[in-house]
Amino acid sequence: MLLIPCPWCGPRDEVEFRYGGQAGIAYPADPEALSDDEWAEFLFMRDNPTGPFAERWYHVHGCRRWFDAVRDTSTYRFISSNPPGEEAT
Amino acid sequence: MTARRLPSGGSTIDRSRPISFTFDGAEVPAFEGDTIASALLANDVVGGFRSPILGRPRGLFSAGTEEPNAFVEISEPWFEPIVAATMVDVVDGMAVRSRPGVGRLRASPESRPLEHRHAHVELLVVGSGHDGFYPARDAAGRGERVMLVDQHRTIQRGAGGDFVAEGVTYLTRTTALGLYDEGYATVLERAAELDRLWHVRAKRVILATGAFERSIAFADNDRPGVMLAYASWLYHVEHGVVPGSRAVLFTARGGAYGAASNLAANGVEIPAIVDVGMTDPDADLIDDAEVLRGWVVSGTGGDHRLEAVHLEGPDGERRTLECDVLLVSGGWDPNLALWRAIGGGVRFDDDVHAFVPTEGPPWLSVVGAAAGEVTNDAPFWFVPAEDTSRHFVDFQRDQTVADIADALGTGLRSIEHVKRATYIGTAIDQGRTSGVLTAAIVNAMLGEHAGAQGPSNARPPSVPVAYATLAGRFRGDLFDPIRTTPLHAWHVEHGAVFEDVGQWKRPRFFPRAGESMDRAVERECLTVRNAVGAMDASTLGKIDVVGPDAPAFLDSMYTNRMSNLAVGSMRYGLMLGLDGLVLDDGVAMRLAEDRYLVTTTTGNAAIVLDRFEEWLQTEWPELRVYCTSVTEQWAVVAINGPLARDVVDAVGTDVDLSREAFPLMTFRDGQAVGVPARIARVSFSGELAYELHVAGWHGPLVWDAVMAAGQAFGIEPYGTEAMHVLRAEKGYVIVGQDTDGSVTPADLGMDWIVNPSKGDFIGKRSLRRADLVRPDRKQLVGLLPQDADAVLPEGAQLVLDEAAEIPMALAGHVTSSYRSPALGRAFALAMLEGGHAMHGRTVFAPLRDRVLACTVTSPVSYDADGARRDG
Numbered sequence: 001m002l003l004i005p006c007p008w009c010g011p012r013d014e015v016e017f018r019y020g021g022q023a024g025i026a027y028p029a030d031p032e033a034l035s036d037d038e039w040a041e042f043l044f045m046r047d048n049p050t051g052p053f054a055e056r057w058y059h060v061h062g063c064r065r066w067f068d069a070v071r072d073t074s075t076y077r078f079i080s081s082n083p084p085g086e087e088a089t
Numbered sequence: 090m091t092a093r094r095l096p097s098g099g100s101t102i103d104r105s106r107p108i109s110f111t112f113d114g115a116e117v118p119a120f121e122g123d124t125i126a127s128a129l130l131a132n133d134v135v136g137g138f139r140s141p142i143l144g145r146p147r148g149l150f151s152a153g154t155e156e157p158n159a160f161v162e163i164s165e166p167w168f169e170p171i172v173a174a175t176m177v178d179v180v181d182g183m184a185v186r187s188r189p190g191v192g193r194l195r196a197s198p199e200s201r202p203l204e205h206r207h208a209h210v211e212l213l214v215v216g217s218g219h220d221g222f223y224p225a226r227d228a229a230g231r232g233e234r235v236m237l238v239d240q241h242r243t244i245q246r247g248a249g250g251d252f253v254a255e256g257v258t259y260l261t262r263t264t265a266l267g268l269y270d271e272g273y274a275t276v277l278e279r280a281a282e283l284d285r286l287w288h289v290r291a292k293r294v295i296l297a298t299g300a301f302e303r304s305i306a307f308a309d310n311d312r313p314g315v316m317l318a319y320a321s322w323l324y325h326v327e328h329g330v331v332p333g334s335r336a337v338l339f340t341a342r343g344g345a346y347g348a349a350s351n352l353a354a355n356g357v358e359i360p361a362i363v364d365v366g367m368t369d370p371d372a373d374l375i376d377d378a379e380v381l382r383g384w385v386v387s388g389t390g391g392d393h394r395l396e397a398v399h400l401e402g403p404d405g406e407r408r409t410l411e412c413d414v415l416l417v418s419g420g421w422d423p424n425l426a427l428w429r430a431i432g433g434g435v436r437f438d439d440d441v442h443a444f445v446p447t448e449g450p451p452w453l454s455v456v457g458a459a460a461g462e463v464t465n466d467a468p469f470w471f472v473p474a475e476d477t478s479r480h481f482v483d484f485q486r487d488q489t490v491a492d493i494a495d496a497l498g499t500g501l502r503s504i505e506h507v508k509r510a511t512y513i514g515t516a517i518d519q520g521r522t523s524g525v526l527t528a529a530i531v532n533a534m535l536g537e538h539a540g541a542q543g544p545s546n547a548r549p550p551s552v553p554v555a556y557a558t559l560a561g562r563f564r565g566d567l568f569d570p571i572r573t574t575p576l577h578a579w580h581v582e583h584g585a586v587f588e589d590v591g592q593w594k595r596p597r598f599f600p601r602a603g604e605s606m607d608r609a610v611e612r613e614c615l616t617v618r619n620a621v622g623a624m625d626a627s628t629l630g631k632i633d634v635v636g637p638d639a640p641a642f643l644d645s646m647y648t649n650r651m652s653n654l655a656v657g658s659m660r661y662g663l664m665l666g667l668d669g670l671v672l673d674d675g676v677a678m679r680l681a682e683d684r685y686l687v688t689t690t691t692g693n694a695a696i697v698l699d700r701f702e703e704w705l706q707t708e709w710p711e712l713r714v715y716c717t718s719v720t721e722q723w724a725v726v727a728i729n730g731p732l733a734r735d736v737v738d739a740v741g742t743d744v745d746l747s748r749e750a751f752p753l754m755t756f757r758d759g760q761a762v763g764v765p766a767r768i769a770r771v772s773f774s775g776e777l778a779y780e781l782h783v784a785g786w787h788g789p790l791v792w793d794a795v796m797a798a799g800q801a802f803g804i805e806p807y808g809t810e811a812m813h814v815l816r817a818e819k820g821y822v823i824v825g826q827d828t829d830g831s832v833t834p835a836d837l838g839m840d841w842i843v844n845p846s847k848g849d850f851i852g853k854r855s856l857r858r859a860d861l862v863r864p865d866r867k868q869l870v871g872l873l874p875q876d877a878d879a880v881l882p883e884g885a886q887l888v889l890d891e892a893a894e895i896p897m898a899l900a901g902h903v904t905s906s907y908r909s910p911a912l913g914r915a916f917a918l919a920m921l922e923g924g925h926a927m928h929g930r931t932v933f934a935p936l937r938d939r940v941l942a943c944t945v946t947s948p949v950s951y952d953a954d955g956a957r958r959d960g
Contacts, residue, residue: 001269001270001271001273001290002270002271003270003271003272003273003290013273013290014270018699020703020707026708027708028854030849031849031853031854032849032853032854034854036857036858036859039854039855039858040858043667043668043855056707058699058702058703060699064702065706066702066703066706066707075450076270077270077271084706084707084710085710
């Protein structure tokens with residue numbers, strides 16, 4: 001059971017959260033301008049690193065707010081978390 | 090009072106409280122504080138168990154969780170399918186029976202009372218011996234919240250005895266089942282009155298889990314009467330019991346002499362100590378005991394109980410000694426099961442001749458014997474012999490040294506492969522007495538260093554735990570929340586048969602006395618088509634979307650335009666995933682320039698709201714929009730049928746219901762039955778229909794008024810089943826039934842709802858992807874079975890050629906199927922490859938006992954031109 005640092009609520013049990021995949025994948029400004037390959041790259045392709053990984057999490061059974069967090073995928077430990085688009089604390 | 094109970098002693102038993110239990114039907118006297126194992130031993134019952142695979146006689150081997158032989162099923166006073174006899178405290182009147190290594194469930198087991206409890210502590214200490222007790226006491230002294238758990242019945246600080254440090258929550262008869270990320274632990278407390286599963290979040294965890302005594306593999310080492318040396322010491326100290334009358338010690342560890350001297354001091358004859366190592370303890374401790382240095386036990390004799398041991402000397406000399414107990418000690422192995430299961434490392438330490446901990450998670454530490462503070466002499470793992478096929482390593486899996494050799498002989502090299510080839514370590518004792526031994530034998534046979542490969546990994550739970558315990562009280566009605574509408578009591582009172590939709594209870598149909606489901610649904614459908622019916626639609630998800638940017642936001646979320654909807658009007662909308670596939674549908678009502686009420690399917694309400702929040706928070710935080718779930722604030726009564734207008738009129742409202750003043754897909758705020766009501770003209774049946782939206786607490790009042798006013802018009806309540814038939818006749822899809830996450834709007838024939846000119850919306854770009862425009866995609870069609878009475882099973886597969894060879898090429902599947910009272914025949918909706926171009930053709934549904942031929946049609950099979958919806 002991960003202990004996830006919600007930037008608003010503090011550390012809470014994993015069961016309160018929903019995973020939102022890799023952070024920092026912005027919705028394209030003009031999807032229609034993208035080729036099929038470019039759109040597929042946005043839609044399907046994500047990183048899968050060993051080590052620190054920036055992720056989105058949603059405190060669905062808590063404050064119902066989204067945030068970004070950096071988690072080490074080899075130890076599962078959270079390194080930092082921050083509201084979307086803000087600097088890590 | 091019994092054969093092996095000493096006249097005094099025993100730190101855990103209360104000799105003033107004699108009790109009894111039955112073992113395999115025979116009454117066994119005991120004292121309060123006995124375990125089943127200690128009571129059996131006190132009555133000179135050493136054996137009585139059998140190995141699970143070979144059926145060999147087995148007996149008590151240990152005094153703790155490492156027990157590999159003595160398993161029992163408890164049938165009174167509670168049921169437990171399988172548990173080690175060493176871990177159960179006797180309760181007066183208890184009934185147990187021996188079980189070989191596999192438990193059996195009862196059809197309806199009555200488990201002990203159960204509860205779950207949560208705790209947050211700065212420090213959790215597992216094991217209350219000297220090394221665990223003092224850190225717990227010190228932390229409590231610093232004001233920290235501390236939990237100290239021990240699987241024994243008393244705190245183990247010294248030689249037994251209760252000792253409480255202030256501020257420490259200490260739990261006895263409590264086992265840490267598993268450690269998980271960031272100091273999360275599951276802890277099972279076997280309290281007197283119930284089983285309690287603790288969920289503990291600890292800032293730090295200290296493992297003071299001690300060590301397990303190591304066995305030695307030799308021929309027939311599994312005969313009842315062969316026992317770990319330390320176990321005999323424990324039975325004496327805790328229960329005042331000795332295991333027999335004449336005992337031999339076979340040891341590779343000088344420290345084990347104490348177990349023999351302890352028995353000698355209590356009247357047990359010790360003819361010999363077989364010391365395989367050349368250790369040099371003070372052998373004079375035991376009078377008359379011959380110390381045979383460099384000798385080994387090469388075999389045992391006896392039938393169901395040990396009668397003799399066969400010895401072999403360093404120069405090949407052989408002797409046989411009569412005895413009824415053989416104490417064995419190969420050394421000590423730190424108990425690192427919890428440590429290793431959470432990813433802690435180990436290495437073999439050549440000074441202590443054992444695997445000791447290395448690096449682990451930062452919140453976890455190991456102390457004492459578990460950390461490697463043990464004293465071993467040079468290890469001795471198994472007695473060499475021609476035939477090692479009765480040198481048992483894992484008693485519970487009946488696996489021997491020869492079995493390990495066989496596994497290696499097939500070319501396996503990894504301990505994990507050997508584990509899977511032999512199943513060593515996979516029984517419910519998790520190989521506590523065999524794990525290290527197996528690793529050592531593998532390393533020795535491969536000619537490697539003793540620590541080349543460590544033992545295979547253990548996993549939580551550390552001891553067997555019943556699913557009932559994990560479920561706790563979350564069973565039956567408490568298994569999952571049950572949601573009911575404000576009208577639920579009326580439905581119950583009127584005999585509704587309910588179905589579960591998500592967590593909601595919805596009336597499926599309202600049978601009259603003696604009426605079957607099919608008859609009831611047919612009656613309800615005809616009532617709606619011919620007169621008027623009322624349905625509780627309160628479960629529809631409802632989201633209040635408010636803010637200056639709400640119109641633009643909804644344009645992005647739905648495939649069609651919501652920003653140009655007039656206040657007072659409503660519009661059906663389809664929502665796609667980024668991948669262009671249908672996610673949900675619903676109706677948006679424009680309450681004001683900056684406010685909408687959006688409905689969702691019953692099961693998707695939370696998903697849709699989460700999705701709104703995700704886009705608003707992560708992609709478009711600049712949009713000024715708030716979303717609020719109002720599902721439970723409203724009761725919704727749907728009135729459908731040609732007489733619906735008459736009913737609403739009779740109910741009494743200030744809203745002008747005329748066709749001209751109140752067209753389809755508009756709503757009016759007013760009052761009904763004297764309470765504030767929002768009346769909407771929206772139909773899911775194809776008939777003239779009104780929905781009365783009122784505050785939840787007014788729901789029963791309005792429903793009663795509708796039923797009363799409707800009586801003159803023949804109104805009847807109808808349920809979800811009739812609703813499904815009516816909507817399917819109209820070709821209206823249900824997201825999640827007719828769609829399955831692989832369906833586009835075009836597949837449903839709903840291109841009309843996709844507005845490509847309005848700018849971007851979620852999923853729009855994906856609709857142009859090559860795979861989503863294939864002409865042979867599965868598309869929504871209607872099916873009319875050529876046997877008009879044959880109702881296709883939902884999920885039935887469709888083929889184009891009934892004579893094709895098996896496996897046939899599948900062309901589609903049935904998504905909804907009913908008998909239509911209006912059409913007087915069976916009909917279905919289906920997803921069929923290229924179906925839009927196949928109207929009029931015949932496809933086949935091969936079933937178990939027959940093949941149904943079906944004509945492909947439009948999904949709309951009733952009132953295709955929509956003449957009925959305005960009444």
